[in-house]
Amino acid sequence: MASIETAPKSSRAEETGSSTPIVGVFDSGFGGLTVLRALVAKMPIARFAFIGDTARLPYGSKSRRTIARYAAQSARFLVQEQGAEFLVIACNTASALALDAIQEAVTVPVLGVIEPGATAARAASSTGDVLVIATDATVQSHAYAAACRARGLRALEKACPLLVPLVEEGWTDHPVTAEVIRVYLGELNAEAASAGLNPDTLVLGCTHYPLLRPLIEGTVPKGMRVIDSAEAAAEAAVVQFGGISEAKNIGEEKASVELRCFATDSVEKFERLGSRFLGRPVGNVELVDLGG
Amino acid sequence: MASIETAPKSSRAEETGSSTPIVGVFDSGFGGLTVLRALVAKMPIARFAFIGDTARLPYGSKSRRTIARYAAQSARFLVQEQGAEFLVIACNTASALALDAIQEAVTVPVLGVIEPGATAARAASSTGDVLVIATDATVQSHAYAAACRARGLRALEKACPLLVPLVEEGWTDHPVTAEVIRVYLGELNAEAASAGLNPDTLVLGCTHYPLLRPLIEGTVPKGMRVIDSAEAAAEAAVVQFGGISEAKNIGEEKASVELRCFATDSVEKFERLGSRFLGRPVGNVELVDLGG
Numbered sequence: 001m002a003s004i005e006t007a008p009k010s011s012r013a014e015e016t017g018s019s020t021p022i023v024g025v026f027d028s029g030f031g032g033l034t035v036l037r038a039l040v041a042k043m044p045i046a047r048f049a050f051i052g053d054t055a056r057l058p059y060g061s062k063s064r065r066t067i068a069r070y071a072a073q074s075a076r077f078l079v080q081e082q083g084a085e086f087l088v089i090a091c092n093t094a095s096a097l098a099l100d101a102i103q104e105a106v107t108v109p110v111l112g113v114i115e116p117g118a119t120a121a122r123a124a125s126s127t128g129d130v131l132v133i134a135t136d137a138t139v140q141s142h143a144y145a146a147a148c149r150a151r152g153l154r155a156l157e158k159a160c161p162l163l164v165p166l167v168e169e170g171w172t173d174h175p176v177t178a179e180v181i182r183v184y185l186g187e188l189n190a191e192a193a194s195a196g197l198n199p200d201t202l203v204l205g206c207t208h209y210p211l212l213r214p215l216i217e218g219t220v221p222k223g224m225r226v227i228d229s230a231e232a233a234a235e236a237a238v239v240q241f242g243g244i245s246e247a248k249n250i251g252e253e254k255a256s257v258e259l260r261c262f263a264t265d266s267v268e269k270f271e272r273l274g275s276r277f278l279g280r281p282v283g284n285v286e287l288v289d290l291g292g
Numbered sequence: 293m294a295s296i297e298t299a300p301k302s303s304r305a306e307e308t309g310s311s312t313p314i315v316g317v318f319d320s321g322f323g324g325l326t327v328l329r330a331l332v333a334k335m336p337i338a339r340f341a342f343i344g345d346t347a348r349l350p351y352g353s354k355s356r357r358t359i360a361r362y363a364a365q366s367a368r369f370l371v372q373e374q375g376a377e378f379l380v381i382a383c384n385t386a387s388a389l390a391l392d393a394i395q396e397a398v399t400v401p402v403l404g405v406i407e408p409g410a411t412a413a414r415a416a417s418s419t420g421d422v423l424v425i426a427t428d429a430t431v432q433s434h435a436y437a438a439a440c441r442a443r444g445l446r447a448l449e450k451a452c453p454l455l456v457p458l459v460e461e462g463w464t465d466h467p468v469t470a471e472v473i474r475v476y477l478g479e480l481n482a483e484a485a486s487a488g489l490n491p492d493t494l495v496l497g498c499t500h501y502p503l504l505r506p507l508i509e510g511t512v513p514k515g516m517r518v519i520d521s522a523e524a525a526a527e528a529a530v531v532q533f534g535g536i537s538e539a540k541n542i543g544e545e546k547a548s549v550e551l552r553c554f555a556t557d558s559v560e561k562f563e564r565l566g567s568r569f570l571g572r573p574v575g576n577v578e579l580v581d582l583g584g
Contacts, residue, residue, distance in 0.1 A: 054354075055348070055354060055355075055358045056347075056348055057353075061349075061460075061561075062346075062347060062557050062558070063347075063557050063558040063561075066347045066556075066557050066558075161457060161460070161461055162454075162457050162458065162461055162463075164457075165453060165454050165456075165457040166454065168353075168453070169453055169454055171454075175471075176468060176471055176472055176475065179467075179468055179471070180468055183468065264358075265354050265355050265358050266354070266355040266358075269353075269355075291583070
């Protein structure tokens with residue numbers, strides 16, 4: 001397993017003179033740490049700067065205009081302040097509603113999670129019909145439906161606004177959560193049936209949902225594939241930016257990941273909750289003020 | 293029933309020359325409309341300006357510093373832009389963590405919901421032991437415990453972070469919500485028993501919870517009183533500011549309430565969800581940018 005070093009407060013690209021580019025990872029909160037976790041596993045030599053805009057989360061219930069403004073501020077922070085040379089938008093809502101705004105705000109390459117998720121769904125589906133569960137804002141944007149349609153898939157999307165609070169409450173293995181999933185997926189499957197669809201793939205279109213994967217896999221109809229867009233985005237990042245990590249040439253024992261985490265609200269809460277998503281301690285989180 | 297007129301866009305104290313003072317009501321979102329609803333019922337002749345800081349909700353999971361900054365911005369908007377002559381902080385979290393910051397930010401009298409809620413609990417309790425359910429931030433502030441202690445009560449507080457999302461999902465009469473309430477209140481009662489308390493009163497320390505009152509009353513032990521801090525705050529507002537409404541001298545048929553609503557995010561969502569809390573249509577909601 002790769003060791004994670006928490007970067008000292010003074011470290012930055014220009015200060016350390018390191019030639020390893022910095023990957024900037026952005027989320028509205030902690031959920032994007034599931035994407036970072038997948039990235040760390042696939043890029044064993046890399047430097048990461050992660051920001052969670054926790055003072056303004058959740059994005060999933062907000063409007064496009066507001067989400068775009070918030071996301072552009074975080075993206076500029078990662079590029080201009082932290083020296084990130086490319087960005088992974090580890091947030092489905094921001095990817096769905098603000099990818100254009102982020103690409104306009106910075107000059108580095110930007111990867112969202114929607115397109116990789118849709119690509120993975122295309123690879124997984126035999127029937128060509130897929131289901132997507134996500135936040136309210138992501139569903140209303142129909143970004144997954146559009147990305148799926150571009151790949152010849154028919155997608156039916158459903159907002160599941162209770163799942164994020166259930167994960168943040170720590171009820172990832174609770175009977176209430178199982179029941180909520182049963183209600184949501186029951187409604188979604190009934191809607192699919194009445195629309196004449198024959199779905200064989202379910203996309204987890206929110207970075208909180210991988211923590212519910214066991215419950216979700218226990219609820220979907222037999223044989224349905226479950227696609228984790230966090231995992232898919234990490235794979236796409238390696239393809240797009242992978243040269244920097246030289247992952248294939250490095251033994252696990254030599255792996256060394258440098259991680260610097262920022263939050264716009266309580267760092268204590270980030271440190272406490274973040275480890276659930278990252279799968280290990282997040283280290284010292286630094287408070288940053290983006291204004292507002 | 294009092295009629296509600298939605299104020300035309302141009303109306304303000306200085307523009308209309310009306311002598312009826314404006315009551316400013318502030319919440320992080322829609323929940324405070326339960327307080328406004330109670331205020332409207334008790335002040336049949338009044339002008340209200342309500343702002344929901346929906347671009348940055350929920351406050352309940354954020355830090356004191358962030359909540360104070362946000363709340364002060366909304367308070368200044370109501371006083372400086374809308375001419376409010378007193379403020380009701382219709383948000384338990386902001387009342388618990390930012391009342392001082394709000395009082396420093398404006399020069400008009402400010403009433404929160406915590407003190408009225410504790411006063412109502414004091415009047416209701418015979419044993420002197422009360423339970424409080426609220427958001428995470430409100431509970432961590434221990435504002436209710438302090439206000440209860442000042443009135444000779446012992447209070448045990450519990451954060452119930454799933455209840456707000458359940459109300460916003462519209463599951464106010466859903467078996468899942470009943471089960472979540474059963475889990476939370478079961479844990480709280482068990483904790484009270486092991487602490488040697490004999491509680492006979494439950495305070496609803498969040499303005500979303502009145503919408504769950506039927507489910508909550510069906511779950512509490514027999515004989516336990518349920519106190520709605522929204523209702524208690526409205527009663528306190530009438531005592532403190534009631535002269536302006538001259539409620540006692542006015543027949544219902546002559547009542548006329550003027551209401552102007554503002555939100556920092558999607559006005560459509562505010563108009564759609566707000567009516568659940570206000571108990572009638574909220575009218576045209578105006579978008580306002582507080583920065584950030």
